[in-house]
Amino acid sequence: MKDPFAQNEVKIAVIGGGTGSFTMLSALKKYTSQIAAIVSMADDGGSTGVLRDELGSLPAGDVRQCLVALSDSPKVRDLFQYRFDTGTFDGHSFGNVLLSALEKITGDFSQAVETASEILRIRGTVIPATLDDIRLKMEWPDKSLVLHGERVIDNEYFQYDPRRAQLSVVPAAHANPMALAAIEQADVIVVAPGDLYTSLGPLLVIDGMSEALLKTKAKVFYVANLVSKQGQTDGFTVSDHASEIERFGGGEFLDYVLYNQQAPTEDVARRYEEEGGYVTQADIEKLSTAHYEAVGGDFLGPMAAVAKGDSLIGHRSLIRHDAKAVAKLILELYRSDEA
Numbered sequence: 001m002k003d004p005f006a007q008n009e010v011k012i013a014v015i016g017g018g019t020g021s022f023t024m025l026s027a028l029k030k031y032t033s034q035i036a037a038i039v040s041m042a043d044d045g046g047s048t049g050v051l052r053d054e055l056g057s058l059p060a061g062d063v064r065q066c067l068v069a070l071s072d073s074p075k076v077r078d079l080f081q082y083r084f085d086t087g088t089f090d091g092h093s094f095g096n097v098l099l100s101a102l103e104k105i106t107g108d109f110s111q112a113v114e115t116a117s118e119i120l121r122i123r124g125t126v127i128p129a130t131l132d133d134i135r136l137k138m139e140w141p142d143k144s145l146v147l148h149g150e151r152v153i154d155n156e157y158f159q160y161d162p163r164r165a166q167l168s169v170v171p172a173a174h175a176n177p178m179a180l181a182a183i184e185q186a187d188v189i190v191v192a193p194g195d196l197y198t199s200l201g202p203l204l205v206i207d208g209m210s211e212a213l214l215k216t217k218a219k220v221f222y223v224a225n226l227v228s229k230q231g232q233t234d235g236f237t238v239s240d241h242a243s244e245i246e247r248f249g250g251g252e253f254l255d256y257v258l259y260n261q262q263a264p265t266e267d268v269a270r271r272y273e274e275e276g277g278y279v280t281q282a283d284i285e286k287l288s289t290a291h292y293e294a295v296g297g298d299f300l301g302p303m304a305a306v307a308k309g310d311s312l313i314g315h316r317s318l319i320r321h322d323a324k325a326v327a328k329l330i331l332e333l334y335r336s337d338e339a
Contacts, residue, residue, distance in 0.1 A: 009034040010334065013182045013218070015129075016040065016192030017062035017199045019320075023301075024192045024223065025069035025124075027323035031331055035124035036182035037066040042136040042150045042169060042202035047083075047092040051100045058109045058133060060099035062199075063126055067113070068095065071120035080120065110178075127182055129203045132173040136202050140165050154198040157231030163240075167201045167248060175208030183209075186218040188334050191245060191254075193223045193321060196233060201248045210250030219334050222292075223326055224259040226300065227319055230276025237283040239290060254292040256333060258326060261296035268300070272319060297329050298322070 009032040014024050017040030025037055039062050044052055048061035064080060071077045080095030089097070095116075102112035113126055138147040140160050147153045148170075158165075183189060194200050203209065213220065222245055224238045233241070238259040246252055259282050264272065272278065287294035301322040 010188060010331070011186045012036070012188045012190065013038055013186040014190045014192055015200070015203060016194045017043070017203065018065060018194060020192035020194035020199065020223075021062070022065045022069045023321055023323040024190055024327065025066060027327035028190070028330070029070055029123045030324075031327065033123050035070065036186070037070065037124065037126045038129050038179045038182060038203070039063050039066050039126060040199055040203040041128050041130050041132075042134055042198070044135060044150045046151075047096045050092070051096055055100050055104070057100040057103050058128070058131070060096040061093070063113055063128060064093065064095035064099060064116075066126045067116055067120050067122055070122040070124045070126065072123055073121045076120050080116075110176075125178075125182070127178045128176055129179050129209070130169075130173040130176055130206050132169075132171070134169040134171065134173045134202075136198065137168050137170050138162075138165050138197060139168070150198050150202065154195065162197060162232060163244065163247075165197075167197060167205050169202060169205060173206045175206050175212070180208055180212045183212040183216050183218070186216065188330065189213070189216060189218045189220045190330060191220070191222040193225045195229060196225075196241065196244050200245060204245070204248035204250075210248075210253075213249050213253040214251050216253070219255045219337060220253055221256045221258060221330055221333075222254050223321065224257055225280055226260050226321060227272055227275075227277035227279055234278075237281050237286070238294065239283050239286045241280065242290070242292070252291050256330075257287070257290070257292050257294045258299070258329060259287075259294060259296050260299040260321075262298040262300045264300055275319065277319060295329065295333065297325055299326055 011034045012028055013036045014021055015038045029035055041059055043059040043061050048059045051057050068077050068080050082094045084090055084092050099112050102115050103109045106112055136150045138153050224241050228234050228236055242257045299321050301320040
């Protein structure tokens with residue numbers, strides 16, 4: 001089995017999918033080349049969903065974003081991110097199409113990712129969390145509501161408290177051995193910010209992931225979401241987010257929870273509200289009694305621009321962390337513990 005890490009440098013594994021992982025990987029790769037992105041594989045919306053349905057390929061979108069984040073080739077990065085805005089391929093990114101084609105050629109999604117990694121000259125390793133063909137399922141205990149599919153769940157305004165719901169993947173999936181090896185060998189594990197129920201949860205509930213996280217000797221950081229998601233995590237505090245992460249992961253595995261303490265300007269707050277999001281409140285009293293250490297910082301980054309040709313990707317938050325500030329703090333805390 002290929003070792004996802006080499007020697008000597010700080011070994012970092014980033015868990016998540018989509019924009020949250022992209023921003024963290026882009027910043028953390030400045031500190032080490034020994035970085036592994038463990039990527040959620042439940043996406044079935046937008047361009048990825050169309051390619052899954054029409055070609056039977058595994059979801060490429062989040063993998064593509066992580067590959068691009070770790071790439072040292074600007075022109076090829078731009079090529080992979082290019083999204084067609086007319087014709088048959090309207091809404092599809094070139095990278096998604098290429099990964100699907102590589103999977104067809106090689107017959108193996110891992111080989112497709114490896115080949116794309118060579119093309120992009122990435123700094124680190126991108127690892128699908130599972131190689132099983134899975135769909136996400138969210139079910140409340142009394143069967144009052146059952147939701148199927150990441151796209152459906154992502155767009156749902158929950159009728160009931162999501163903290164009572166069970167999240168699972170269908171069929172039951174096994175963790176990619178490479179992902180488990182990366183967790184075992186890491187010095188630092190970062191659970192990236194992202195949607196609790198459609199980005200982070202689907203990865204953490206895969207068979208083998210919770211055991212690996214509970215056993216790891218790495219320092220485990222969770223970068224808490226900046227804002228709530230309308231209709232899903234309205235009113236969730238920082239500790240609420242962390243509790244859900246550990247519920248999905250099967251136990252208390254977090255060492256640090258990093259949260260934003262910077263107040264947005266009135267203009268930015270208004271733009272947040274236009275997206276239906278409100279700044280996640282740090283419930284300091286509760287955080288102070290948690291088993292993990294909660295550390296605040298000024299983590300608000302600039303709002304992202306709207307990408308052209310996004311007809312298939314649906315609604316995406318434009319709210320971003322200052323990933324450089326977060327990455328700097330992660331390394332400072334890790335080195336302080338090691339001193």
